[in-house]
Amino acid sequence: MLSICDLSKAYAKSQQLAINQLSLELKRGEIFGFLGHNGAGKTTTIKVVAGILPFDRGTVLIDGHDIKQDAEKAKRNFGYVSDNHIIYDKLTGREYVNFLANVYGVGKNDRQERIDKMLEMFGLKDAYDASIKTYSHGMKQKIHIIGSLVHNPSLWILDEPMTGLDPQSNFALKSLMKDHCKEGNTVFFSTHILDIAEKICDRIGIISKGSLISLGTMEQIKQNSTQSLEDLFLSLANPATQQVVCEKCGATQGVSAKFCKSCGADMRAKADKGAEPDQGGML
């Protein structure tokens, strides 16, 4: 569904890579949580995938369509919720959502049922005909979410969508994510809310300094560890305490370890790989 291969990007005038050789495959029907500390590279990755930012190296395929070479087809296949909710605020909610439905060529009957369901779930019916500039931050976020799903995209990309939503709307959003996946679609979202990630994600990926440092199901990521996701995240995402797993015996140790402290295996090959992704567990 989404295939990111060897992706690298540096911002102009920056010496550092904001994304560093990142590879990731998302399957149909999964909810994938993208975690990482502030400045880790989540938004940059998401904006590259959505075709908003250029990149220097690698490929991004959405449902087989290359975001660079075949941008229009790739863009038809996803819905995107940005982290800033800057949307056309001169329009009413109804005008905004219908504008997007028209852009994607969604039929009148098809769109209505979907929109009504979401307006109900988010309690936005009464404000639907009001100008978006009169909306609160959370209301803008909700109309943005509704607009992103109006064409029923096979890939739904959301950048920190839970931030600023009240508990009821967060619940509605989680239900929408689960329903969307049950229909065979894919959800790719970034979040700092670890207990939500732990509860709803089929897999998570942790990014640090532009590289994936952990990837897998919760069980795989917590392998050999009794720590909560929060503790694990705090140690993984902190470069000073990053861990690697011995491929031979499964023991965990600091990223600078040359030999496994349990079985003596040579860890240098693993450490040399840096943060190259390794499906299923810590890297």
Ligand SMILES: Nc1ncnc2c1ncn2[C@@H]1O[C@H](COP(=O)(O)OP(=O)(O)OP(=O)(O)O)[C@@H](O)[C@H]1O
């Ligand atoms: N427009 C920009 N120009 C230059 N550097 C940028 C720009 N936007 C982001 N960066 C840098 O790229 C890196 C990744 O930033 P990014 O916004 O992707 O992080 P993030 O993981 O989304 O963080 P947050 O959790 O705070 O949203 C950071 O080092 C940041 O300083």
Ligand SMILES: [Mg+2]
């Ligand atoms: Mg961000």
